[in-house]
Amino acid sequence: MDFNNKKLTRTTSFIHYVISFLLAVFLIGMANRIIWDIDEVDKRPYVTDFDVKTDIKKYRVLKQSIQDTIREKYEVQEGIQLSMDLAQNALDEQQASFKTWISTRTATQSSKVNAEIQQRNYILDSLRKSLKKLTSEKILLQATIDDFSVQKQKYNDAINEEKSKARDLYIKAERAYDLHIFISRLLFVIPILLLGIWMLLKKRKHSYWPLFRGFVFFAFYGFFIGLVPYLPSYGGYVRYAIGILLSVVLGIYAIKHLKAFVKRKKEELQLSSTERAKKIKNEVAEKALENHMCPSCGKDYLINEIFQSGKRKHRSGTLKVTPYCRHCGLQLFKNCNTCDTKNYAHLPHCYSCGDNILKTD
Numbered sequence: 032m033d034f035n036n037k038k039l040t041r042t043t044s045f046i047h048y049v050i051s052f053l054l055a056v057f058l059i060g061m062a063n064r065i066i067w068d069i070d071e072v073d074k075r076p077y078v079t080d081f082d083v084k085t086d087i088k089k090y091r092v093l094k095q096s097i098q099d100t101i102r103e104k105y106e107v108q109e110g111i112q113l114s115m116d117l118a119q120n121a122l123d124e125q126q127a128s129f130k131t132w133i134s135t136r137t138a139t140q141s142s143k144v145n146a147e148i149q150q151r152n153y154i155l156d157s158l159r160k161s162l163k164k165l166t167s168e169k170i171l172l173q174a175t176i177d178d179f180s181v182q183k184q185k186y187n188d189a190i191n192e193e194k195s196k197a198r199d200l201y202i203k204a205e206r207a208y209d210l211h212i213f214i215s216r217l218l219f220v221i222p223i224l225l226l227g228i229w230m231l232l233k234k235r236k237h238s239y240w241p242l243f244r245g246f247v248f249f250a251f252y253g254f255f256i257g258l259v260p261y262l263p264s265y266g267g268y269v270r271y272a273i274g275i276l277l278s279v280v281l282g283i284y285a286i287k288h289l290k291a292f293v294k295r296k297k298e299e300l301q302l303s304s305t306e307r308a309k310k311i312k313n314e315v316a317e318k319a320l321e322n323h324m325c326p327s328c329g330k331d332y333l334i335n336e337i338f339q340s341g342k343r344k345h346r347s348g349t350l351k352v353t354p355y356c357r358h359c360g361l362q363l364f365k366n367c368n369t370c371d372t373k374n375y376a377h378l379p380h381c382y383s384c385g386d387n388i389l390k391t392d
């Protein structure tokens with residue numbers, strides 16, 4: 032592997048991010064596992080659990096018994112219908128046989144014939160009577176069945192009413208359950224979130240920051256994404272409220288720090304250029320050189336010689352390096368003490384002879 036500083040910086044940063052992500056992924060997996068196990072403990076309510084708290088069972092028993100009675104009555108009614116059919120058949124047969132018998136007799140025949148007519152009429156009458164009795168029995172039974180059916184419908188209505196009572200109880204219990212689940216998850220996530228925020232604010236300069244950052248990712252994921260499936264209907268408020276609070280707190284923190292940074296920079300600029308030169312760190316000097324800007328005040332030190340002529344967009348003119356910053360007066364380039372080559376004044380060695388540039392004369 033060749034030693035390429037830019038590449039190395041990029042690779043290091045990439046590896047650090049991979050470390051952060053890996054840690055976050057495994058932490059998320061672990062947290063999901065824990066939450067899953069909490070789920071096992073709490074039983075979600077079912078609508079049938081609430082039947083026992085109502086009179087639903089009592090009405091079901093009553094309905095069943097009345098249904099049994101109705102079935103029995105129908106069976107009796109079927110028996111009656113069978114008897115009626117038999118009676119009707121017998122009547123039809125008797126009537127037919129009487130008709131044929133009478134057609135072979137004349138009115139003037141003996142009293143023996145009259146006696147038989149009487150006899151046959153008597154049988155026909157009794158058959159008609161029993162048929163009539165059966166019919167009225169059947170009608171009466173139907174009326175009873177109708178009464179029972181009305182009663183059955185009443186029980187049905189009562190059962191439905193009790194069912195809706197059970198449903199109300201269930202909805203109430205489900206809401207309480209959701210809230211309970213949400214709060215237990217919130218109690219689990221809030222300390223993690225607070226720890227994550229603390230790490231974000233305090234551990235950014237730590238040499239193990241990528242690991243802390245992994246935890247920060249996990250904390251934010253856990254709060255803003257992991258909690259979503261458990262949010263009760265008003266849970267959005269909790270999330271957005273905390274989101275707003277976090278933005279405000281982090282925003283205030285960032286603004287304060289930026290302000291302090293600018294103030295520090297301004298104070299630094301009050302110092303003499305030699306003192307400022309001493310404070311400039313190597314990596315800052317390197318970045319500044321790359322971007323041709325002053326390492327102290329951050330402004331560009333290149334001068335475009337035809338800038339004045341108005342060709343601002345096409346920098347075709349020669350760019351000139353200034354030995355001193357036009358804005359803050361810091362020395363930017365100086366000649367090497369040993370070989371007199373012009374060098375950037377804030378990196379340690381002369382590019383021509385390798386002698387130390389930063390050493391004071």
Ligand SMILES: [Zn+2]
Binds near residue numbers: 326357360361
């Ligand atoms: Zn400057």
Ligand SMILES: [Zn+2]
Binds near residue numbers: 367370371381382
């Ligand atoms: Zn030199």
